[in-house]
Amino acid sequence: MYKVAKIIFKPRIAYSEDMPDTIDGVLAMLYKNGQISEGWSIEKHDQTYVANVVTTDDESLNPKYYNQYIVKETENFDIEIKIVCDDTMASDSCHCLKHSSYILAVEPYMSSSPVICGDCGKEIPLYKVPCLYEEKEHYSILNFQKTYQAVLDLWFDSLSDRFTKRQITDFDSRLNQRGLDIRSELELKVDKPVYYLLRNPIGGWFEFEKNNKSLKICPKCGKELTQFDGCYADKACVDCRFAFINGEEK
Ligand SMILES: [Zn+2]
Ligand SMILES: [Zn+2]
CATH class of the missing domain: 3.30.70.100 (Alpha-Beta Plaits)
Incomplete structure (x- = not known):
């Protein structure tokens, strides 16, 4: 806690x-x-x-x-x-002794760790996560978290909607490319599968059907998504290491 x-x-x-x-x-x-x-x-x-x-x-x-x-x-x-x-306003963090997988998932308005335990679905404090690249602090991961949250904020406020929505939902956007690079580096360091939470293309109530797609296949490789083997996420592409949350599809 x-x-x-x-x-x-x-x-x-x-x-x-x-x-x-x-x-x-x-x-x-x-x-x-x-x-x-x-x-x-x-x-x-x-x-x-x-x-x-x-x-x-x-x-x-x-x-x-x-x-x-x-x-x-x-x-x-x-x-x-x-x-x-x-701290009664905060959620608990992960207390698992081992993790069979991890998820890199930036939440809106959360300053705590964006590294999630795939087994219990709770966040892993960054002092328990190895530093990336040649860093001695969690500079890259915290910097990415802040940038991602800034883009999410703009999207939620409907500012520059086409740009921000693409940055968040397109696996090939510059923002997600940066996140995927951090994901790969983290996977090298922890030697376990690390998934990247890719948010589904949801778009509010405007033209609901068109703007709220339910993903069944991986947007990158085209293979059918499978159930995520663990907590926090619902579906995954194991090959591309993407994780998805069903609740965002509806
Ligand atoms: Zn855990
Ligand atoms: Zn894939």
Whole structure:
């Protein structure tokens, strides 16, 4: 379960004006390392700074998950973690010990992980996911998530409808090409099948039949879709590694 937590920073050195910026930088690094969600506040007290954050579970702020940047930036602080309570507005994350498949699926308005466990259908916090390419942080995956959500937002607002709809639903759009590249790289790193959630061409109530197609065959290879073997998605093309959600077809 997601938790509300406090990270208490006790400086080992004299106060300097750039200390709040340093702490803000540490929190940004924890976000890019998949240890906290985006959005935090920092309280200043006499001898300490207290950051209020949302983290994925009791374990996720353990320093053993720090990357080299976080280790370096926190060397002038003693850090204490206090888990305050469950975050009642958040869903639970995956606690499976092994995953037989993964799904890369960007949800609208969600800042948590876009990597889904194919077995339980819940998200896998990024601190449990290997970094891609030669990166030391989850730069590519988080950047892709933000870009995808920006295009989804424009589509939902009916702005530049033809462009945004194509970017989201056409497997060959530039946006989906970028996502599929991340999917391939993730599959190399985790050595298990990684599927890419391709949203179906839904279009609201306008010319309903024409704009709400039910996909039965893979838009890329033309083969019949099969049932997805797991949770979260309903159908899949195993060869092309696409996953689809039925509920979006109607
Ligand atoms: Zn799971
Ligand atoms: Zn296919």
